[in-house]
Amino acid sequence: MDLFTTGDPIRDAAAPDGPIETRWERRRFGARLVNPANRRKLTVIVVGTGLAGGSAAATLAEAGYRVRSYCYQDSPRRAHSIAAQGGINAAKDYRNDGDSIYRLFYDTVKGGDFRARESNVYRLAQLSVNIIDQCVAQGVPFAREYGGLLDNRSFGGAQVSRTFYARGQTGQQLLLGAYQAMERQIAAGNIEMNARHEMLELIVVDGRSRGIVVRDLVTGEVSTELADAVVLASGGYGNVFFLSTNAKGCNVTATWRAHRKGALFANPCFTQIHPTCIPESGTHQSKLTLMSESLRNDGRVWVPVRASDSRQPAEIPEDERDYYLERMYPSFGNLVPRDIASRAAKNVCDEGRGVGPGGRGVYLDFADALQRLGRAAAEEKYGNLFEMYQRITGEDPYVVPMRIYPAVHYTMGGLWVDYDLQSTIPGLFVIGEANFSDHGANRLGASALMQGLADGYFVLPNTINNYLAAGPFPDVSDRAEVTRARRAVVDRLDALLSVGGDRTVDSFHRELGHVMWEYCGMERTEEGLTKAIGLIRGLRDEFWQRVKVPGTGEQLNQNLEKAGRVADFFELAELICVDALHRRESAGGHFRAESRTPDGEALRHDDEFGYVAAWEFTGGRPVLHKEPLTFEYVHPSTRSYK
Numbered sequence: 152m153d154l155f156t157t158g159d160p161i162r163d164a165a166a167p168d169g170p171i172e173t174r175w176e177r178r179r180f181g182a183r184l185v186n187p188a189n190r191r192k193l194t195v196i197v198v199g200t201g202l203a204g205g206s207a208a209a210t211l212a213e214a215g216y217r218v219r220s221y222c223y224q225d226s227p228r229r230a231h232s233i234a235a236q237g238g239i240n241a242a243k244d245y246r247n248d249g250d251s252i253y254r255l256f257y258d259t260v261k262g263g264d265f266r267a268r269e270s271n272v273y274r275l276a277q278l279s280v281n282i283i284d285q286c287v288a289q290g291v292p293f294a295r296e297y298g299g300l301l302d303n304r305s306f307g308g309a310q311v312s313r314t315f316y317a318r319g320q321t322g323q324q325l326l327l328g329a330y331q332a333m334e335r336q337i338a339a340g341n342i343e344m345n346a347r348h349e350m351l352e353l354i355v356v357d358g359r360s361r362g363i364v365v366r367d368l369v370t371g372e373v374s375t376e377l378a379d380a381v382v383l384a385s386g387g388y389g390n391v392f393f394l395s396t397n398a399k400g401c402n403v404t405a406t407w408r409a410h411r412k413g414a415l416f417a418n419p420c421f422t423q424i425h426p427t428c429i430p431e432s433g434t435h436q437s438k439l440t441l442m443s444e445s446l447r448n449d450g451r452v453w454v455p456v457r458a459s460d461s462r463q464p465a466e467i468p469e470d471e472r473d474y475y476l477e478r479m480y481p482s483f484g485n486l487v488p489r490d491i492a493s494r495a496a497k498n499v500c501d502e503g504r505g506v507g508p509g510g511r512g513v514y515l516d517f518a519d520a521l522q523r524l525g526r527a528a529a530e531e532k533y534g535n536l537f538e539m540y541q542r543i544t545g546e547d548p549y550v551v552p553m554r555i556y557p558a559v560h561y562t563m564g565g566l567w568v569d570y571d572l573q574s575t576i577p578g579l580f581v582i583g584e585a586n587f588s589d590h591g592a593n594r595l596g597a598s599a600l601m602q603g604l605a606d607g608y609f610v611l612p613n614t615i616n617n618y619l620a621a622g623p624f625p626d627v628s629d630r631a632e633v634t635r636a637r638r639a640v641v642d643r644l645d646a647l648l649s650v651g652g653d654r655t656v657d658s659f660h661r662e663l664g665h666v667m668w669e670y671c672g673m674e675r676t677e678e679g680l681t682k683a684i685g686l687i688r689g690l691r692d693e694f695w696q697r698v699k700v701p702g703t704g705e706q707l708n709q710n711l712e713k714a715g716r717v718a719d720f721f722e723l724a725e726l727i728c729v730d731a732l733h734r735r736e737s738a739g740g741h742f743r744a745e746s747r748t749p750d751g752e753a754l755r756h757d758d759e760f761g762y763v764a765a766w767e768f769t770g771g772r773p774v775l776h777k778e779p780l781t782f783e784y785v786h787p788s789t790r791s792y793k
């Protein structure tokens with residue numbers, strides 16, 4: 152199949168060179184500024200109120216810009232970020248255990264399997280320390296040690312303890328901090344908050360991003376909203392797999408619509424499968440639940456040595472248990488990165504040694520930790536996670552080991568952005584999980600919150616000035632592009648409503664997710680991906696002939712919302728598979744069965760694939776633009792956690 156063509160390479164025009172430690176400082180100094188009086192004349196639209204969008208909106212408004220924020224939930228503080236459990240990384244070295252900015256930078260580049268930009272990752276590590284100070288100043292209740300210092304724990308892919316946390320509710324507490332900062336600016340009249348509004352189109356005039364088309368989810372009204380610049384902070388697209396740990400509402404529409412308008416989409420096949428989720432329990436399930444990676448600090452992962460061993464865990468003696476992560480990776484043990492731990496779990500289950508219904512599970516056992524720490528200390532650290540597990544499975548993890556299995560969790564791919572976080576459409580900035588991010592082919596635990604807040608509190612508020620300094624831009628309200636964008640949205644909604652078929656949106660989404668998981672999940676092959684593309688195309692055609700969307704567009708209509716999102720997932724799914732097919736190497740979460748080392752680990756091909764794959768939408772075959780990656784500091788090597 153001739154699935155794509157190759158276009159000109161791209162380069163990150165905003166990235167400075169020279170010593171890596173001073174690049175961010177020099178970029179900030181080189182960027183143009185907007186004087187405070189002029190900021191009041193400039194409007195910025197921010198789509199999304201999670202950690203990335205919330206922090207950006209608050210900071211831009213605090214600086215004096217007029218901000219208009221949008222989210223589809225009924226309140227900004229219900230963004231998916233609220234679900235984040237385990238923690239946020241920062242190179243504070245409070246533990247005096249050898250951490251440093253350089254080590255966080257090193258761990259992140261290596262953890263991402265050498266598929267991220269060094270300049271961005273170094274900046275992220277530098278800013279990590281500022282984030283903690285900012286959040287503490289806001290009153291975020293991070294866990295503290297007896298002496299009063301902030302406490303840290305360990306996460307995968309690191310041998311130091313650098314993860315700051317607020318029990319198992321870190322995302323919620325951080326989001327409350329950002330939300331309060333936003334609320335202050337809403338009250339001051341600098342942020343106009345539009346909850347329950349969904350962006351359905353990007354408006355591009357004279358090559359610049361000038362606004363969005365939104366639908367009021369309560370009344371159904373479709374309107375155009377204009378501004379000098381647009382920031383997308385709309386989160387990740389893991390729900391293309393239907394079952395994932397993401398909130399049910401997470402979707403790709405905002406970024407996909409921008410992609411269709413000219414923004415390149417980078418590395419879509421880099422998806423993260425998290426090793427510690429509660430296994431699927433039946434065919435009617437619509438969501439999977441994460442058990443935070445922090446549990447791997449104290450939990451030990453094991454399966455029986457023998458295949459098809461149906462004994463209860465307590466009946467299996469020590470010498471008939473295989474603590475396979477500790478055995479295979481003695482230096483990192485249970486704290487190997489997520490991609491490695493997920494594949495190892497899949498492999499032992501494929502060998503018939505999995506536990507629980509269907510044999511798709513491994514034990515995460517706290518018996519040793521409970522003996523060492525005592526129940527009260529364990530409860531303090533992990534109490535809410537244990538309770539959540541018990542409520543869902545009916546089993547008490549204080550008594551029997553948890554059962555866990557990998558599930559889709561995070562997407563490293565997203566809209567391509569330069570060092571300034573600007574997409575290939577001038578005036579369109581993308582932050583948080585929505586951009587292709589600093590995590591390469593595999594994100595380390597507790598690094599998404601760090602990246603979202605670095606983008607929102609520190610990077611974007613500096614780099615967007617450089618663009619806005621050329622504004623205010625001319626009024627475009629009567630331009631044909633604006634009317635056309637609105638018309639396109641109305642026509643599409645009408646098209647979805649008028650199919651009048653006999654299959655629910657969910658049934659299509661579930662089937663799409665099944666294809667993605669089966670052929671583009673933890674292990675990918677040329678044959679499977681080719682098959683998946685055919686299946687996705689067939690299913691997409693069927694969707695447009697048979698989908699049933701009851702109700703009308705002039706009312707609250709959740710079926711209509713879902714239908715639009717699933718229609719976009721179909722288009723994205725095909726691009727994910729094309730990207731996965733073209734990348735004939737294994738890297739991080741992208742494991743091509745044809746490309747493995749003799750002992751079964753991921754085998755990269757740096758000469759051929761040491762680039763970011765940025766895809767251009769054409770309506771037909773997508774065009775691949777390569778951004779070559781160079782490594783001056785952390786030299787590519789085979790990742791080893793042994």
Ligand SMILES: Cc1cc2nc3c(=O)[nH]c(=O)nc-3n(C[C@H](O)[C@H](O)[C@H](O)COP(=O)(O)OP(=O)(O)OC[C@H]3O[C@@H](n4cnc5c(N)ncnc54)[C@H](O)[C@@H]3O)c2cc1C
Nearest residue numbers: 199200201203223232236237238350386583584597599600
């Ligand atoms: C269960 C779970 C636990 C996690 N735990 C951790 C952790 O401990 N540490 C860590 O670092 N990371 C963790 N992560 C990852 C992390 O939570 C996310 O990557 C991060 O919160 C994403 O933040 P965001 O601001 O980019 O997007 P989100 O929080 O997803 O926010 C997206 C926003 O965009 C809005 N939006 C989207 N589309 C539209 C549209 N079309 N129109 C209008 N509004 C729109 C939404 O309403 C929402 O406000 C976890 C993820 C999951 C699923």
